[in-house]
Amino acid sequence: MIRALLPRAGADWAAAGVLAGGFLLALLSLLPETFMLHVPAFAVGLAGKYLAYAILALAVDLVWGFAGILTLGHAAFFALGGYAMGMYLMREIGSRGVYGNPNLPDFMVFLSWDHLPWYWFGFSHLPFALLMALIVPGALAGCFGWLAFRSRVSGVYLSIITQALTYALMLAFFRNDMGFGGNNGLTDFKDIAGADLHHAGTRAVLLALTAIVLAASLLASKAILRSRYGELLIAVRDAESRTRFIGYRPEHIKLLIWVFSALIAGLGGALYVIQVGIINPGEFAPGNSIEAVIWVAVGGRGTLWGPVLGALLVNLGKTLFTGLLPELWLYALGLLFILTTLFLPRGLAGLWHAAKPATVAEVTPEMSAVDSEAAP
Amino acid sequence: MTVGWVSKAPPITPKAASAKARAFWLLFPKRYISSLCLAACFLICVPTLCRADDTALANLHSSDYDTVAAAVTDLAAHGNPRARAIITALRDGALCAPDSGPGLYISVPNGYVDAATGAAVSGIDPDSVSPIQENNRVRVAVAGALALLDLSSPNAATRRAAADAMLDHPDSALLPALDQALAREPDRQTHGAIALARAASLLSAGAAAQSQQSQLEAVATLRAEGTQQARAILLSIPNPPPAVKDAAKSAIASIDFKLRLWSVGQGVFYGASLGSVLLIAALGLAITFGVMGVINMAHGELMMIGAYVTWLVQGATTTAFPGQAGLGLALSVPAAFLVCGALGVAIERGLIRFLYGRPLETLLATWGLSLVLQQAVRSLFGPTNVAVITPAFMSGAVKLGGIEITLNRLVIIVFAALVMVGLTAVLRLTPLGLQMRAVTQNRRMAALMGIRTTQVDALTFGLGSGVAGLAGVAISQIDNVSPNLGQGYIIDSFMVVVFGGVGNLWGTLAGALSLGIANKILEPLAGAVLAKIVVLVLIILFIQRRPRGLFPLRGRAVES
Numbered sequence: 049m050i051r052a053l054l055p056r057a058g059a060d061w062a063a064a065g066v067l068a069g070g071f072l073l074a075l076l077s078l079l080p081e082t083f084m085l086h087v088p089a090f091a092v093g094l095a096g097k098y099l100a101y102a103i104l105a106l107a108v109d110l111v112w113g114f115a116g117i118l119t120l121g122h123a124a125f126f127a128l129g130g131y132a133m134g135m136y137l138m139r140e141i142g143s144r145g146v147y148g149n150p151n152l153p154d155f156m157v158f159l160s161w162d163h164l165p166w167y168w169f170g171f172s173h174l175p176f177a178l179l180m181a182l183i184v185p186g187a188l189a190g191c192f193g194w195l196a197f198r199s200r201v202s203g204v205y206l207s208i209i210t211q212a213l214t215y216a217l218m219l220a221f222f223r224n225d226m227g228f229g230g231n232n233g234l235t236d237f238k239d240i241a242g243a244d245l246h247h248a249g250t251r252a253v254l255l256a257l258t259a260i261v262l263a264a265s266l267l268a269s270k271a272i273l274r275s276r277y278g279e280l281l282i283a284v285r286d287a288e289s290r291t292r293f294i295g296y297r298p299e300h301i302k303l304l305i306w307v308f309s310a311l312i313a314g315l316g317g318a319l320y321v322i323q324v325g326i327i328n329p330g331e332f333a334p335g336n337s338i339e340a341v342i343w344v345a346v347g348g349r350g351t352l353w354g355p356v357l358g359a360l361l362v363n364l365g366k367t368l369f370t371g372l373l374p375e376l377w378l379y380a381l382g383l384l385f386i387l388t389t390l391f392l393p394r395g396l397a398g399l400w401h402a403a404k405p406a407t408v409a410e411v412t413p414e415m416s417a418v419d420s421e422a423a424p
Numbered sequence: 425m426t427v428g429w430v431s432k433a434p435p436i437t438p439k440a441a442s443a444k445a446r447a448f449w450l451l452f453p454k455r456y457i458s459s460l461c462l463a464a465c466f467l468i469c470v471p472t473l474c475r476a477d478d479t480a481l482a483n484l485h486s487s488d489y490d491t492v493a494a495a496v497t498d499l500a501a502h503g504n505p506r507a508r509a510i511i512t513a514l515r516d517g518a519l520c521a522p523d524s525g526p527g528l529y530i531s532v533p534n535g536y537v538d539a540a541t542g543a544a545v546s547g548i549d550p551d552s553v554s555p556i557q558e559n560n561r562v563r564v565a566v567a568g569a570l571a572l573l574d575l576s577s578p579n580a581a582t583r584r585a586a587a588d589a590m591l592d593h594p595d596s597a598l599l600p601a602l603d604q605a606l607a608r609e610p611d612r613q614t615h616g617a618i619a620l621a622r623a624a625s626l627l628s629a630g631a632a633a634q635s636q637q638s639q640l641e642a643v644a645t646l647r648a649e650g651t652q653q654a655r656a657i658l659l660s661i662p663n664p665p666p667a668v669k670d671a672a673k674s675a676i677a678s679i680d681f682k683l684r685l686w687s688v689g690q691g692v693f694y695g696a697s698l699g700s701v702l703l704i705a706a707l708g709l710a711i712t713f714g715v716m717g718v719i720n721m722a723h724g725e726l727m728m729i730g731a732y733v734t735w736l737v738q739g740a741t742t743t744a745f746p747g748q749a750g751l752g753l754a755l756s757v758p759a760a761f762l763v764c765g766a767l768g769v770a771i772e773r774g775l776i777r778f779l780y781g782r783p784l785e786t787l788l789a790t791w792g793l794s795l796v797l798q799q800a801v802r803s804l805f806g807p808t809n810v811a812v813i814t815p816a817f818m819s820g821a822v823k824l825g826g827i828e829i830t831l832n833r834l835v836i837i838v839f840a841a842l843v844m845v846g847l848t849a850v851l852r853l854t855p856l857g858l859q860m861r862a863v864t865q866n867r868r869m870a871a872l873m874g875i876r877t878t879q880v881d882a883l884t885f886g887l888g889s890g891v892a893g894l895a896g897v898a899i900s901q902i903d904n905v906s907p908n909l910g911q912g913y914i915i916d917s918f919m920v921v922v923f924g925g926v927g928n929l930w931g932t933l934a935g936a937l938s939l940g941i942a943n944k945i946l947e948p949l950a951g952a953v954l955a956k957i958v959v960l961v962l963i964i965l966f967i968q969r970r971p972r973g974l975f976p977l978r979g980r981a982v983e984s
Binding site for chain 1: 779
């Protein structure tokens with residue numbers, strides 16, 4: 049019966065759709081501007097941003113939809129990955145900064161530091177930075193998850209301490225003496241691996257790359273979830289005590305998906321920073337993490353394609369709203385939270401399943417058991 | 425009587441004395457008059473005083489600033505009845521000397537008066553006199569001299585302020601006058617202040633001639649005082665003899681210890697103050713979260729609305745009864761409770777009751793609600809801060825030993841304690857409280873016993889929201905009232921509830937106070953932001969050890 053809850057072909061279709069869409073946009077943006085189908089540069093940047101957000105949404109869904117852990121701090125992993133990439137991009141600026149110092153980023157010159165802090169070493173190399181964009185969020189998630197799951201912190205308690213985690217990180221990164229640019233964060237990037245970041249070609253490649261990473265994450269997640277481990281994960285989600293009594297270790301099962309999710313989020317953050325061109329402590333704000341949760345809720349948790357769709361739709365809506373009716377956006381977002389939880393508890397994916405009642409009948413009881421299990 | 429006398433200086437000597445002075449005026453040549461006034465005042469040692477006073481007046485002329493400063497001090501120390509008029513004139517730049525020849529005049533609106541006598545002088549060409557100049561040394565001496573004159577004021581507060589001012593400008597020349605003031609001072613506190621000023625003067629530059637014994641006594645006085653200022657004076661004794669030096673050193677060590685104790689005490693007060701704010705912010709949450717298991721992310725926004733209610737009520741009352749800011753604040757307490765309570769009931773009936781059994785989704789829905797409420801307040805009242813008035817009885821501070829207690833913080837501590845007591849009483853003594861506790865412990869059993877759990881839920885949520893409104897009233901007194909007010913408190917109040925243990929008001933109290941005090945004790949060591957981070961990390965680690973907080977609820981219902 050558990051197999052009915054595992055992701056099916058939806059993930060493949062989503063991966064294919066993301067790849068096709070990403071590549072199409074990237075190619076169209078390379079057309080000469082006179083062509084009717086030419087995609088302007090800002091749209092490419094936006095699409096890249098949305099796809100990076102979709103990666104974050106996927107990461108949130110992996111733990112919320114498939115492990116029943118509502119995380120309110122996943123933006124922390126996203127932002128840590130972003131900072132790792134941002135540090136590399138800062139080092140790439142070299143002596144082209146405002147102060148023209150070849151050894152130090154501008155903000156360190158401004159703070160009159162005379163040498164690079166030790167934790168900045170190695171970040172002049174892209175592979176190292178990419179590795180760090182994975183290792184740092186992964187290690188943090190590992191420590192945090194190991195402690196939390198081992199002592200069986202669950203439900204809203206876990207949600208609240210994940211929020212405290214990202215809040216603490218935000219406060220820390222706001223400090224100038226942390227060495228990450230303080231309030232202003234890292235910005236003013238010039239190029240990546242020698243390619244100009246403002247060049248249309250670079251941007252197109254980055255968009256395509258983000259689409260590939262998202263598609264690969266979708267397929268990898270699907271592979272993991274359809275394995276025997278995936279079945280165990282669903283078992284832990286729906287009946288943790290029962291799984292424990294049978295002889296499994298739920299804390300290990302949860303920890304694995306938690307760390308994997310953090311890795312994906314970190315990668316998403318790294319891709320996000322390259323295309324948005326700035327990372328600052330505001331990315332750690334608890335509100336951002338909660339917004340990521342609503343993408344998943346809108347799209348439909350417990351499916352792999354739902355969060356991708358949700359992230360794209362909600363962010364598209366945000367862009368349109370904040371452009372046209374900025375003061376109404378918070379109303380819209382707030383109502384989206386309320387209406388989704390009240391009327392669309394399974395999200396858009398739930399609507400899809402409702403149209404195909406054959407599969408949903410067996411899904412619903414277990415899914416509603418998720419939260420009552422997690423209740424304090 | 426001349427204009428100068430009346431306008432420049434209220435007489436400080438008794439009336440009879442000045443009458444005697446007038447009598448002497450008729451008998452003696454004019455140049456002795458000032459000294460004769462003095463003789464009339466004190467009836468002691470006339471020749472000495474004459475000389476000293478004359479010299480002082482003459483020295484005010486001097487082109488050497490140090491001489492002028494010494495003259496100012498002399499003038500005040502010897503009780504010349506004109507001293508205040510002359511020194512005030514010097515301070516105000518109205519004391520003039522002729523460009524050549526002796527004499528001192530005070531410029532008044534319609535001419536000049538003689539500085540020594542206060543008699544009007546006619547026929548002085550404004551171009552032939554020029555004001556006496558001051559430098560910083562002279563200004564310090566003027567301040568000290570005026571303070572010395574204030575020491576004989578009939579008002580104890582004035583004398584006390586004067587003694588404090590002299591502590592800032594210790595001068596050994598003032599010693600005899602200080603001794604006199606000390607001898608006649610009736611008020612105990614003022615006596616202490618003067619003794620302190622005297623000790624400081626004993627140890628100041630130019631007091632080298634003082635006996636070692638008196639200097640040691642002065643050190644002991646300062647040591648007993650134990651303030652930062654006393655420490656500074658002890659640190660800068662010029663050329664102390666070895667015995668005095670050692671005494672000062674041990675006094676400084678003792679003062680340092682005392683100051684550290686006081687600063688810990690101050691930290692505890694700040695901590696209690698922060699703790700009381702956290703407590704009052706978290707109490708409502710403890711009710712909704714603890715009793716109903718509902719995570720209300722809009723709790724902060726309810727606090728914000730409570731603060732706006734305060735602002736509105738205050739605006740209405742100050743329009744009706746101008747100047748009654750305290751009345752507005754008092755009225756806003758029930759108003760905020762009722763408004764937020766009603767809003768809470770509406771939220772429970774309209775939103776939360778559909779989500780029971782799904783706490784994570786309640787969290788999301790109430791987060792959405794918080795965004796809507798924030799934006800609604802922003803649309804109605806604008807995105808900027810509104811000004812809530814702090815009533816007079818809540819502004820200012822009192823000193824308790826070395827601890828400075830700000831009154832608005834003190835009032836909030838008391839208010840939080842009252843709310844805590846009130847809530848405990850509601851939960852323990854009222855039927856509603858009984859039903860709430862029953863529902864908390866076992867919802868199904870309570871329902872079977874005939875308790876309308878849905879009604880209890882709505883009222884419980886209303887109560888928790890009303891308490892959030894009360895928190896808003898308190899916070900409006902210490903923080904900016906803006907649509908973002910709630911966001912700054914929500915995470916902290918969740919931390920308090922989780923740390924203290926859900927469903928237990930005493931746990932909330934313990935959580936709030938320990939977090940508040942831990943924060944404020946860490947702050948001087950690590951800085952405000954780092955202290956907060958450390959506390960957050962400690963809580964995260966603590967939750968791992970005790971997942972259900974300091975005082976967890978026990979029982980079968982909890983385990984499920």
